[in-house]
Amino acid sequence: MSLFAKWGPRVARVVLGLPFFVIGLSHFVPFMPPQPPPPPExxxxxxxxxAAGYLMPLVKVxxxxxxxxxxxxxxxxxxxxxxxxxxxxxAGFHFTLAPSYAMPTVFIVLGLYLAWSYRAAFAPLFRARAEPAAPATEQASSAQAAHAR
Structure with missing residues (x-):
C-alpha cells in the first residue's frame, strides 16, 4: 500500500472534518471573531x-x-x-452570491476524494434494483440453514 493510499483518506478526513466541526460549534458557542458582512446579493x-428559524441550527448540528x-x-x-x-x-453560495472559490473547491475535492476512498460503502446505492432486507426472523433462519449445510 502506498503512503498516499494509507494517509490520504486520514488527512482528508481531518482537513474536511475540522472546519465543519469548529464552524458548526461556533454557531452554538461563539468563540470565533465575527465574519464580515456578506455582499448585498x-x-x-x-x-x-x-427567517426559517430552524434551518441554520439544524445545519449547524x-x-x-x-x-x-x-x-x-x-x-x-x-x-x-x-x-x-x-x-x-x-459551493453554490460562494460561486454565485459571494464570489470566493478556494474554500468550496477544497470542500468539493475532499468530499469527492473521500467518497471515492469509501466507494465500497456507497456501491449499494447505485444498484438499479434493490431488494428490501428480510425481516430479522427470516435472516436468522436462513443463516442457520446455511450454517447447517
Whole structure:
C-alpha cells in the first residue's frame, strides 16, 4: 500500500472534518471573531435561512456531528452523505452570491476524494434494483440453514 493510499483518506478526513466541526460549534458557542458582512446579493438568501428559524441550527448540528464523525473515523460514509448537500450549497453560495472559490473547491475535492476512498460503502446505492432486507426472523433462519449445510 502506498503512503498516499494509507494517509490520504486520514488527512482528508481531518482537513474536511475540522472546519465543519469548529464552524458548526461556533454557531452554538461563539468563540470565533465575527465574519464580515456578506455582499448585498447574498442578503436575501441569508435572510431567508435565518427567517426559517430552524434551518441554520439544524445545519449547524449536522455540521458538528458530521465533522466529529470524520475526525473520529466513525460513520464516515454517513457523515459524507450528510455533508454533501451542505457542501453543494456552500459551493453554490460562494460561486454565485459571494464570489470566493478556494474554500468550496477544497470542500468539493475532499468530499469527492473521500467518497471515492469509501466507494465500497456507497456501491449499494447505485444498484438499479434493490431488494428490501428480510425481516430479522427470516435472516436468522436462513443463516442457520446455511450454517447447517
Amino acid at each position: 447574498a442578503l436575501p438568501f441569508i435572510t431567508g435561512l435565518m 449536522i455540521e458538528v456531528a458530521a465533522g466529529l464523525a470524520l475526525l473520529t473515523n466513525r460513520f464516515v460514509p454517513l457523515a459524507l452523505t450528510l455533508l454533501a448537500p451542505i457542501i453543494i450549497n456552500i
